[in-house]
Amino acid sequence: MIRGVIIMNDQGKPRLVKFYEFQPMEKQQELIRSIYRILCSRAENVSNFVKVDSLFGPDVRLVYKTYATLYFVFIFDSSENELAMLDLMQVFVETMDKCFSNVCELDVVFNFNKVHTILDEIILGGQVLETSSSQVVKAVEEISRLS
Amino acid sequence: MAGGAPSLMDSLFQRSLDDIIRGLRLCPPGSDSSSAFISRSLDEIRREIKSTDPQMKATALSKLTYLHSLHAADDMSWAAFHSVELSSSAAHSHKRIAFLSASLSFDPSTTDVILLLTHQLRKDLSSPNVHDVSLALSTLSSICNPDLARDLTPDLFTLLTTTKLFVRKKAIAAVLRVFEQYPDAVRVCFKRIVENLESDVDIEILSAVVGLFCELTVKEPRSYLPLAPQFYKILVDCRNNWVLIKVVKIFAKLAPLEPRLGKRVVEPICEHMGRTGAKSFAFECVRTIVTSLSEYDSAVKLAVGKIREFLLDDDPNLKYLGLQALAIVAHEKNMWAVLENKELVVKALSDVDVNIKLEALRLVMSMVSEDNVMEICRILITHALKSDPEFCDEILGFILLTCARNVYDVVFDFDWYVSFLGEMARIPHCQRGREIEIQLVDIGMRVKDARAQLVNVARELVIDPALFGNPFIHPVLAAAAWISGEYIELSRNPFELMEALLQPRTSLLTPSVRGVYIQSAFKVLSFCLYSYLKLNRGDASSYPSALTTDETVASEPLSDTELDNQDMVITHGMMPHNFTRESIMGLVNLVEINLGPLAGSNEVEIQERASNVLGLIKLIKPKIILGCLDQSEGEKIKGEAKASTEIITLIFDALSEELGPVSLNSQERVAIPDGLVLKENLDDLEAICGDIKLPLSTSFSLVKHQLMDGTRISECQSHKEEESEPSTESMSLLAEHRKRHGLYYLGGSENKEMVISNDYPPAHDPQGKAIDEAGDLVKQLTEQSLVLKKKPNQVKPRPVVVKLDDGEGLSAAAKTPEFKADLISGAVQDVLLSNETTSSTSRSKSSKKKEMDNLPESKNNIIEADTSTLSFPGSGRRKQHTHGKERKHQSSVKNKEERDHKDKQKSKHKSRQRADGALAAQSPVIPDFLL
Incomplete structure (x- = not known):
């Protein structure tokens, strides 16, 4: 299961925070800070994994990827495949790229609701439901046409 | 205005979300202005949200x-009702x-x-608009609680067969949360999911x-074994990687439960x-093979080949995962796989990526055995010297951890x-001084045979x-100082050690470390004086008998090497x-x-310890000057000499009393005595305590004065006696203290010590006995290894207790999360095994277990059939029928017949689930498939 998806910028400011199991606000803030501390210390061109046993307990993994000024972070457990999660991240970014045509940090900043809508089409309750970005784009466009 | 209904002006000039975002971006980062902006916005929001206009509210x-x-602005719970209100809006965007808002807060x-929200969600779940339904499903899985799950199960059930695939897949995903919250939903929905x-x-x-x-x-693999044929079909037929990854993951869990499944x-x-x-x-396949199918050598060989491909790949992710997979292989005792890739692993130790380096290090450490520990440590140490300080420290930490395991x-x-x-302590970047300290002292106490070498090493350091x-090495x-003092009798040159312990640069040490140095100097001094006396006294018989017996007790468990050493010390050093x-x-x-x-x-x-030593010197020095310790003087002096x-x-x-290792849990083993009140507030005692403290401190300073100024030997002597008679007066005081407070500090210490102070509270006898036994075991071990005289022995005075404690802790922690999974699996088994008993809706775990134990006859039969084919664990031993055992070995054909028979029987009963028949028809496939 996917435990959470976080987008934050290279200053550590969260741009999207979605946990699939309820986390109190203080806990969310603390997790984001801890994750940011680890991420900003990592060099480029290294592996995309981070050990997060101390934050989330054993068996929970974290992959991240940098796109321009943004860190994309997926937190998940042993029911998911690490490399597949990286692919899914790619799907997520591609979808946003299609929805906002050449997505940049500002698009994510000013489209809080829409980014959540996109994510909800891809993941439901921590489970991957759609891996085709064109399908997601189709659904999101339909939704935005609804009044 | 705040708190009142929004005015027309408010609604005309309401700021949008974009306005808020823009406003926040204008605030300089980290300033107060952003929080002021947020609180101003929140005031607006509090007003606006009460509006009857849905747009404004939204x-x-x-x-x-x-x-x-994103700004952790506020506790949002006050707005929860507004979310509920807005959710009924006709506009999808408002909804x-x-x-x-509901799912995030x-x-x-x-x-x-x-x-x-129950009603609104139900309405949306049956909406003709797929996006309404999908939104409701997504919300449901975010905020699901047992009540919501129970109330919406029927609606979810309907959606599981809808022709709108877009909705059906989401309903299937939402089912997971509903099952977790309301396990009885399994009885309703499971057939449709299957x-x-x-x-197709x-x-x-x-x-x-x-x-x-x-x-x-x-969460609980066993219940899903009967579905193995379906999964197998997918594994063989499907070509979608997402699906295949999951199916392979499922088999990774199922295969260990059923050997024949692994074969297939x-x-x-x-x-x-x-x-x-x-x-x-590919990685998922590798992982599944090395974790769950590791007994198939050829498969493991293929997987290791694949791992090698990963390790050779330029992608750091693959390298990292490859190392992880290799670690699993190593864990399954297939060391050859690691050895085959040894050069790649060692190369990975110098990778740029910390993840990869650490993983490689972990892997190297997992290879450690008593045969290669020296070689591996040698390699790692050379590596540590070349690495950056952080990783060097990491390497040392790993070595220390692995060797001490x-x-x-x-x-x-x-x-x-x-x-x-x-050697490690001398590495420039070594920050593990504390761990090394602990291990050095620990080995000193546990491993007698290592003491001679330990003293050498300590000498070099001191x-x-x-x-x-x-400062890291302090x-x-x-x-080292402690060892030098404690095992001084093994030292070749106590004089040299004394000089080292007193060298001027000790002033660079922290007071606590310096205290150890002084105490060690004290020990060295007393040893030298004692040896001097011993050499000059002629024969041992003129000495107190207590000493002689103590000597024998002390030297009894000594190893040969130590005795050799002692001899050597006495003859050479x-x-x-x-x-x-x-x-x-x-x-x-x-x-x-x-x-x-x-x-x-x-x-x-420092002050106290130095004073102790000086006190001893004051007592002894005049006598040495007089030469009265040489026993060549008159009777009177001789008597005095005897006293000193x-x-x-x-x-x-x-x-020189032996110190033994103390178990971490020794304090816990002490039962709290009846009379001891631990939780009472002792505040009112403060006044009394203050009175007591004062005279105590003055008397302390008086003693100090005596020591500092006093010239008369007798004074010093009396002081010295206070300090130096732990075996008599203070020992008995301590024992009394222990008796009174029921404390038993040194639970794991050697039994020899217990003989000396045998007035421990009898209430702890059983524990004492246990420790005695442990002590005896230690002694036996020591003696055995003495006889063998092969390698240094390992003294393990506390193996069982510690592990037991840990195990208990683990099981206690694991119990709670299993609870729900257990309920779900129970329900799944009921459904899959077509159980007709309509059980009560709210069952606790214990009642569930009970039910499993006293299964109704019909169900028991079915399980038996399953046992014979699937060796359904847990149910096999509950068999009550005499023919059960024989049936296990009968052919599958007969099983099938039996199963059909049971199905017929079953169909007579009124079935709650409509799909029962279909599933029962599927079930007989299992034996065919597996055999």
Whole structure:
């Protein structure tokens, strides 16, 4: 299961925070800070994994990827495949790229609701439901046409 | 205005979410202005959200959700009801804002307005608009609680067969949360979910349902064994990597439960692994083979080949995962796989990526055994010297951890390990001084045979003045000083050690470490004096008998090497000419000169310990000068001499008393005595305590004065006696203290000590006995290894207790999360095994267990049939029928017949589930498939 998806910028400011199991606000803030501390210390061109046993307990993994000024972070457990999660991240970014045509940090900043809508089409309750970005784009466009 | 309804102006000029975001971006980062902006916005929102205009309400809620989620602005619970209100809006966009706000801010366990959403969610779940339904499903899985799950199960059930695939796949995903919250939903929905498992359904549906089963299987695999045929079909037929990854994950859980299953799936999985171009799927196959199918050598060989490909790949992710997979292989005792890739692993130790380096290090450490520990440590140490400080430290930490595991399990040659510890301490970046300190002292106490080498290593450390400059090494120096003092009888040259312990650069040490140095000097001094006496006394018979017996007790468990050493020390290191009056006098003067100034130190530890030593010197020195210790004087002096030699003997005995390792849990083992009140507030005692404290401190300072100023020997002597008679007066005081407070500090210490002070409270007898036994075991071990005289022995005084404690802790922690999974699996088994008993809806775990134990006859029969084919664990031993055992070995054909018979029987009963028949028809496939 996917435990959470976080987008934050290279200053550590969260741009999207979605946990699939309820986390109190203080806990969310603390997790984001801890994750940011680890991420900003990592060099480029290294592996995309981070050990997060101390934050989330054993068996929970974290992959991240940098796109321009943004860190994309997926937190998940042993029911998911690490490399597949990286692919899914790619799907997520591609979808946003299609929805906002050449997505940049500002698009994510000013489209809080829409980014959540996109994510909800891809993941439901921590489970991957759609891996085709064109399908997601189709659904999101339909939704935005609804009044 | 705040708190009132919004005015027309408000609605005309309401700021949008974009306005808020823009405003926040204008605030300079980290300033107060942004928080002021947020609180101003929140005031607006509080007003706007009360509006009856849904648009205005939606905008307000949207702003609030944004501020809450990304700026942690506010506790949003006050707005929960507004989310509920807005969710009934006709406009989908409003609804979406309301549900987003709910799923981001509602806490399923505490937000009580969730119940008010039930109706709206139900309405949306049956909406003709797929996006309404999808939104409701997504919200449901975010905020699901037991009530919501129970109330919406029927609606979900309907959606599981809808022709709108877009909705059906989401319903399947949402089912997971509903099952977790309300396990009885399994009885309703499970059949329909299984129907979706057919491989000819749409691939998206299949993906969702396989994903669901993957989650369920990870939690409790056993219940899903009967579905193995369906999964197998997917494994063979499906070509979608997402689905295949999940199916392979499911088999990773199922295969260990059923050997025949492993046999069947190992081939297709290997095939997939060789064929697929998707690295993710290939890795999943590798992981499944090395974790769950490790008994199939050829498959493991293929997987290791694949791992090698990963390790050779440029992609750091693959390298990292490859190392992880290799670690699993190593864990399964397939060491050859690691050895085959040894050069790649060692190369990875110098990778740029910390993850990869650490993983490689972990892997290297996992290879450690008693045969190669020396070689590996050698490689790692050379590596540590080349690495950056951080990783160097990491390497040292790993070495220390691995070597100390299970009380130095892998270490065979303690002489080597002890020298190695000394070597590690000298590495410039070493920050593990504290760990090395602990291990040095620990080995000293546990491994008698290592002491000689330990003393050598400690000597090297103590006499090296260059080491004082590095504060990280100070803890190691403390250990070295302690060892030098504690095992001084093994030292070749006590004089040299004394000089080292008193060297001027010790002033660079922290007071606590310096205290250890002084105490060690004290021990060395008392040893030298004692040896001097011993050499000059002629024969032992003129000494107190207590000493002689103590001597025998002390030397009894000594190993040969130590005895050798002692002999050696006495014959070589302590040649009589070394302990001449002159040399002793020189030693005493050296101590006096160096410690004299410290008697006025600000640090109490230093001051007190220095005073102790000086006190001893004051007592002894005049006698040495007089030569009265040489026993060549008259009777009167002889008597005096006897008194002071007695004192020295007593001090030496007290100091040379054996220290044993203490179990971490020894305090816990002590039962709290009946009369002891722990929780009572003792505040009112403060006044009394204050009265008591005062005289105490004055008397303390009086003693100090005596010591500082007093010239009369008798005074010093009396003081000295206080300090130096732990075996008599203070021991009994301590024992009394223990008796009174029921404390038993040194639970794990050697039994010898217990003989000395045998007035421990009898209430702890059983524990005492246990420790005695442990002590005896230690003794036996020691003696055995003495007989063998092969390698240093490992003393393990506390193996069982610690592990038991840990195990208990684990099981207690694991119990709670299992609870729900257990309920789900119970329900799944009921459904899969077509159980007709309509059980009560709310069952606790215990009642569930009970039910499993006293299964109704019909169910028991079915399970038996299953046992014979699937060896359904747990149910087999509950068999009550006499023919059960024989049936196990009968042919599957008969099983099938029986099964059919049972099915017929069953169909007579009124079935609650409509799909029962279908499933029962599927069930007989299992034996065919498996056999």
